[in-house]
Amino acid sequence: MSIVAIMPLLTILSIVSFKTPQKDLLTSSLIVNIIPDFPAKVEWGGERVDLDRFDMRERYDRELTSFCYMHSNTLLILKRANRYFPLIEPILKKNGIPEDFIYLAAIESYLNPRAVSPAKAAGLWQLLPSTAKEAGLEVNDYVDERFNIEKSTEAACRYLKSAYAKYGSWTTVAASYNAGMGRISKELVKQQHDSSFDLWLNEETSRYVFRALVLKEILEDPYRFGFAVRKHQLYHPVRVREIMVNTPIEDLATFAKNHGITYAQLKEFNSWLRDRSLPNKNGKTYKILIPEKKDLYYSTRQIPVYNKKWTID
Numbered sequence: 001m002s003i004v005a006i007m008p009l010l011t012i013l014s015i016v017s018f019k020t021p022q023k024d025l026l027t028s029s030l031i032v033n034i035i036p037d038f039p040a041k042v043e044w045g046g047e048r049v050d051l052d053r054f055d056m057r058e059r060y061d062r063e064l065t066s067f068c069y070m071h072s073n074t075l076l077i078l079k080r081a082n083r084y085f086p087l088i089e090p091i092l093k094k095n096g097i098p099e100d101f102i103y104l105a106a107i108e109s110y111l112n113p114r115a116v117s118p119a120k121a122a123g124l125w126q127l128l129p130s131t132a133k134e135a136g137l138e139v140n141d142y143v144d145e146r147f148n149i150e151k152s153t154e155a156a157c158r159y160l161k162s163a164y165a166k167y168g169s170w171t172t173v174a175a176s177y178n179a180g181m182g183r184i185s186k187e188l189v190k191q192q193h194d195s196s197f198d199l200w201l202n203e204e205t206s207r208y209v210f211r212a213l214v215l216k217e218i219l220e221d222p223y224r225f226g227f228a229v230r231k232h233q234l235y236h237p238v239r240v241r242e243i244m245v246n247t248p249i250e251d252l253a254t255f256a257k258n259h260g261i262t263y264a265q266l267k268e269f270n271s272w273l274r275d276r277s278l279p280n281k282n283g284k285t286y287k288i289l290i291p292e293k294k295d296l297y298y299s300t301r302q303i304p305v306y307n308k309k310w311t312i313d
Contacts, residue, residue: 036224042213045098045170049213063207063214068225073110078222080111082234082306088153095157098170103212104177113149114271122146125156142279148272171209172196178208221309231311236303240269240289249278259290
């Protein structure tokens with residue numbers, strides 16, 4: 001029997017051999033186990049979502065299976081969340097957006113702040129250039145604020161608040177973030193329904209809200225779903241100094257060196273800087289983040305954990 005044939009069998013045996021994860025047997029960051037009992041209902045933004053109807057259950061189950069058995073992306077989201085959730089969550093709260101919407105950023109970009117889609121959507125919130133500009137963000141050859149975590153999150157909040165004022169339902173708001181308010185509104189009228197869950201939509205949008213619902217459940221208690229991560233495996237937050245700049249910067253590499261970091265580190269924490277210089281002809285004030293030197297090393301800082309359920313130690 002070939003190794004290709006053996007591997008599915010080994011996976012099946014690993015699933016049936018364990019009823020629940022056992023922490024004392026863990027030797028790696030991941031254990032494949034039986035999926036927990038299927039929930040009868042879940043919540044999003046305080047709204048109850050029943051999963052009894054066949055299509056609701058099976059759409060949820062598809063995403064649950066995908067996130068639990070396509071481990072690399074789920075693990076990366078979990079690790080990155082420890083760094084980026086503390087930055088996003090206070091902005092959502094300040095704007096009156098339910099905390100659940102933090103999971104939209106996770107499914108949009110896998111919490112990669114430099115992500116760019118084939119459709120040219122960019123940043124944690126995957127904003128298109130036109131959408132970003134409408135939300136007041138600067139997008140050009142030198143500055144692209146879609147890659148600015150704070151400003152892009154504020155822009156996403158403005159959209160979410162506008163959509164909620166239109167629909168009065170946070171689940172429909174979530175669907176509209178993928179499809180756009182125009183498309184969702186048109187289909188609600190044409191298909192004569194009040195809920196986005198009842199609409200016949202393209203596959204991406206049909207899956208979108210369920211992906212968010214499932215990821216929320218997994219990240220609220222990863223171990224329950226077979227993900228066993230140790231504290232040191234999470235990506236730690238990096239503290240920064242803020243420098244306000246309202247003049248041109250001719251050479252960003254020189255600017256970085258003068259502030260004790262590399263050009264690569266400057267770009268890592270300010271990926272909205274898109275070129276090697278910042279012309280700033282209008283004298284606009286920009287906030288540039290300079291990472292604390294000791295926080296760049298795992299060995300010199302204790303890792304704070306955003307959610308204690310994320311680790312097994």
